[in-house]
Amino acid sequence: MRRPVLIAAALLLAPLAACSTVKEAVKGPDLAPVGYPAQLAPIQQQFVSAREPAPQPASANSLWRVGARAFFNDQRASRVGDILTVLIDIDDSANTKNQTASSRTSGTKAGVPHLLGLESSLGKILPGGFSAANALETNSTTNNAGAGSVQRSEKISLTIAAVVSSVLPNGNMVIQGTQEVRTNAEVRQLTVAGIVRPEDISSANTIKHTQIAEARISYGGRGDISRVQKTPAGQSLIEKFSPF
Incomplete structure (x- = not known):
């Protein structure tokens, strides 16, 4: 009974795998989820209703209000909901060249001059010209x-603000940020996500993209121009599944 069940399960899961492949061929590849672990980078941002008490009026004979930000406090991002500026400056190039060559020659020769006295009888069964000394x-x-x-050569220079979505037990922070700019009928989208250390954040509350662990940076767009430049869906499917 187990074999029919396994076959039925495979048939049910096959369309799901095919749909995923078709989606990738039509829409393009998706970025992998942020690890460390991946569950700590939720799709939906977390919102904090009240992180600290609201400032209260100054009490009598006092210049300070309860809950007000101190002048010398560290203003760098450190809690969920804080904003951090990410400086993206990618200027990478790669040049790789490989050449391989291999050659192999082999030969085998075998004979049966004596086989229990049957070598003469084999000549009667096998075609003419048979020689037991050169059998193979x-x-x-x-x-x-x-x-x-x-x-390969790529260069990207951008700045984006990201939000701290969670804080790990060791103090590292998971950040996520998205920026969209629309010009006429074209939308350019920049997305960044990853894990940062508090000590890597500068005094200006900025961090470089090279200091982000599990970094996921995406820069693309959608609209009339992107649609014209994109390979048609039918052609993508043919190229994806064609065995030739």
């Missing part, structure tokens, strides 16, 4: 050559 002989030659090269 093989030769093979294999050659393989390959070459490949990769040249």
Whole structure:
């Protein structure tokens, strides 16, 4: 009974896997979730209704109000809901070139001059010209050559504000930020997420993208221009599933 159940389960899950592949072919690849662990970077931002008591009027003979921000307090992000500025300055390039070559030659020769006195009888059964001393002989030659090269260059210089979505037990913070700019019928979207250490945040409440662990940075757009530049969905599906 287990085999029919397993087959039925596989048939039910196959459309889900196919839908995921079709979605990737049509919409493009998605970024992996932020780890450490991934559950600590929720899709929905957390909101804090009241982080601290509201400032109260100054009491008699006092210049300070209860709950007011102190002048010399550290203004860097440290709690859920705080805002942190991320400086993205990517200027990477890579040039890789590989060449491989291999060759192999092998040969095998075997004979049965004596086989319990049956070597003469085999000549009557097998086609003419049979020789027990040269019963088997093989030769093979294999050659393989390959070459490949990769040249990549990318440059992005942007600034985005991110929100602290959670604080890990060791004090590290998970941040997420999205920025959208619309010009006519085209929307440009910048998304950043990852994990930062409090000591890496500068006094100006900024951090570089190179100091973000599990960084997920996405810069793209949607609209008329992106739709024209994108490969048609039908062509993407054919290229995705074509075995040739």
